[in-house]
Amino acid sequence: MDNLGLITPLLRSNTAAIVTNVTVAPLYLERFAAALAAAGVQCVQVVLPDGEAYKNWETLNSVYDRLLEAHCDRQTTIIALGGGVVGDIAGFAAATYQRGVSFIQVPTTLLAQVDASVGGKTGINHPLGKNMIGAFHQPLAVLADTSTLRSLPMRELRAGLAEVIKHSLIRDVVLFEWLEANLEKLLAREDAALVHAVLRCCEIKAEIVAADERETGERALLNFGHTFGHAIENAKGYGVWLHGEAVAAGMALAVDLSRRLGGLTAADAARVVELIARAGLPTAVRGVSPQQFTALMGLDKKAAAGRPRFIVLDRLGAASIRDDVSSGDLNDTLATAA
């Protein structure tokens, strides 16, 4: 964040709008805005309330208000400084302000650094569904400063590790084995380990998204564990489990399903569950019936024309999309969560 020469050449004018929230602002806003000012960039500052509950139209509109009041034009670059929610709102504001302005992601959580900030998905929630309103709008750059992870609550660091594990499972067995060997370094926030994990996850995600930006195929692999995870978040009530925690338990279910389908050996399935557990993340969920799961997953927007699709592992480091999962196998997997 002190090396702004990485992003200032990308700005289309000397005006930027930093969008952040009340939690991140006291930690990094002054330092970041001062560094931009020193580089000759005038900054409008927009400080949002913190939390998924505010990822809605009212908050988005407050961003528009500030941009218009400050006479920001089409050359203004919006900079998202914060976690996934800030990035989603700021990115969607950038996608729609005056029909689209540039934006840059400066993620300050592990989840955002390894996942949310890359790939151009932006949006807000609607009372009838999460992320129902949004746009694909790619950032000019993602500036991930791992030093910001020192201020991250431990629970959020662990939640971010769920997406790191996910990236390894769907694409990179070498990363998976590196995680088995180095997980404690990440939990101890050793910078070299964090840099390695963040960089490798960004590479994996960028590669997948570049091949299928609009999620007509391969990009859906990134939803590994998420179909179950969304159902868990929903069943438990949003905000009770962190997204990464629900994804972790969802991955454990997806791993169980993958084993039933013959993609994973029992030994490899156990390795995954052990790694998730070592990260301090849930490997199981209790009290959600198969009926509840089925209903909640049927509402998932990723369900294609009535035929449920699942992302499963073919082996460690390789995933595929399957629409031929038998209800028997599915129910056996779901029964483990009952």
Next chain:
Amino acid sequence: MDNLGLITPLLRSNTAAIVTNVTVAPLYLERFAAALAAAGVQCVQVVLPDGEAYKNWETLNSVYDRLLEAHCDRQTTIIALGGGVVGDIAGFAAATYQRGVSFIQVPTTLLAQVDASVGGKTGINHPLGKNMIGAFHQPLAVLADTSTLRSLPMRELRAGLAEVIKHSLIRDVVLFEWLEANLEKLLAREDAALVHAVLRCCEIKAEIVAADERETGERALLNFGHTFGHAIENAKGYGVWLHGEAVAAGMALAVDLSRRLGGLTAADAARVVELIARAGLPTAVRGVSPQQFTALMGLDKKAAAGRPRFIVLDRLGAASIRDDVSSGDLNDTLATAA
């Protein structure tokens, strides 16, 4: 509109959402929905209030509500049936519903058929500015049925002619001369004449937009008469003058400026003003001072970094963007409106 074989092959599923308004619905909705149903397409119907005053977040949100209540997914195609406001809202809903679904324009006003439905500009107004929130989102198709123009109020037909004249002035002297010879046929709504004008305008606009979708250069030529026109709409109060009427008077000012800059002869300038007058459109505006104009145009979002830009005619059928207009010439032009 009875030849839906033109659009049904483009649909990605058998579900579509028709977005229209309370004025257009009684005229065409039942017929259109029945034709789609006969082609095996299930239709969600969304009927909006009529008017620019409703081109806002609340109306847009009512579209999202209906789409979500009806469980429309990413394969749903949104069809805009109506004028420019319906197209702008429906198109922006399509751009942002579940991060983007397909849409088709079925414009029912002359203004929408010759201008608004082509080019992918979508959006809504914000209390602090018109069209400040939006996206570029190209329709799969524009289905212009000139028979719908029979139900159009005469004043709106005339307003649409302003954009027809504009397209001829910036790009096609042959169309301009055709208009001089055939204007009365358009005013009498003779179908062959309407088809010729609509088709030629769509071709011109599509050509310009294809070369510069995001309006970084050439597309700005389509704003000929609009910088003045927006100021007039604003000065008179939105809705008092129709957009096309303000553009007509704005074009008269832009023609006057073009003559002062040496692009048009006095005789050609007079030909343009005469054609605008024959269309029953205003060729002058009174009661707006040069100071008012200057202030209102300074707020225009198209103003680039402080240096005012004007679209002027180099000759009939050719326009260019100029940022070297002297304040003397500008004030002389504006004084004609005082």
